[in-house]
Amino acid sequence: MSAYLAIENVDKSFSRGAAETKVLEDVSLAVEKGEFVTIIGHSGCGKSTLLNIVAGLTTATRGVVLLDEREVNAPGPDRAVVFQNHSLLPWLTAYENIRLAVDKVFAGASRAERHDWTLHNLGLVQMTHARDRRPGEISGGMKQRIGIARALAMQPKVLLLDEPFGALDALTRAHLQDQVMSLQETLGNTVMMITHDVDEAVLLSDRIVMMTNGPRATIGELLDIPLPRPRDRVALAADPVYLDCRQRVLQFLYERHRYVEAA
Structure with missing residues (x-):
């Protein structure tokens, strides 16, 4: 398979x-x-x-x-993409940015179903309180949460x-x-x-x-x-498996960097 x-x-x-x-x-x-x-x-x-x-x-x-x-x-x-730049439409509210994707992907659903699904995804990223705010009125982290909610709302x-x-x-x-x-x-x-x-x-x-x-x-x-899930970043800071994985990635990147300098 x-x-x-x-x-x-x-x-x-x-x-x-x-x-x-x-x-x-x-x-x-x-x-x-x-x-x-x-x-x-x-x-x-x-x-x-x-x-x-x-x-x-x-x-x-x-x-x-x-x-x-x-x-x-x-x-x-x-396939839903979330970029480093939040890519939200600045003239739309948080709710409207998500609803735009929902309306496109679930055009066959009723208005009430699309409304509920939009609110559900706002709730997933804990942004229901900001549903009526535009991107210029919220922080960078909140914008990214809305971008993630918009992507998840498409059920990719x-x-x-x-x-x-x-x-x-x-x-x-x-x-x-x-x-x-x-x-x-x-x-x-x-x-x-x-x-x-x-x-x-x-x-x-x-x-x-x-x-x-x-x-x-x-x-x-x-x-x-x-590493088992769920993961706790504080507990992992001293976890030998975490530290070994981190070391292996750093070693790989360091060797690649040395290769570039030698070339």
Whole structure:
């Protein structure tokens, strides 16, 4: 039986005039249903390009992406993306930003059902109190919570997170990490996330995908994170398994950095 999300022998090249740059080369990855996978690597290793291929926002030069045994070749509601920039429409309230996605995906549902579903997803991220506020009236962390709620409201098969906490302060980031962990454990979402943060990757993931340096980046190493859930960040700070996983990711990234300097 094939994986729930299968990335098979994916290459991606970009051309500018006569010059061609191969960003990704022969990337293959199998993600199981309900798994939380994080992609980490140095800047320029094609992390966002790979995520965009899975999202259907760009096409692979070679290879294929299959989701639930169907080929991915265009954007669709079965894959929801949360970017580092919240991407909310500034003239709409928190409720209206989520409702826009709900109306699009669940057009066949009644108005009352769509209203209730919108409120339900606001409640999942603890933002019901801000339902009538516009993006300019709420904090960065609250905007990201609305963005996550909008994505979850689409009931996607895969939730794609592109450094969703990268622009937030440390305390807000920690709070949202905990909230994403709680949501994933409650809902059982399949998640693929990009990050530059080693601690974030180890804390959140079932598996970490470590990318080699670009161009022609590929998967250098896969690391299982055998930590039971739910996870407590304070307790894990001294956990030997957590520390070993963290060390292995840091070692990989350090070796990649040394490789670049030597080149």
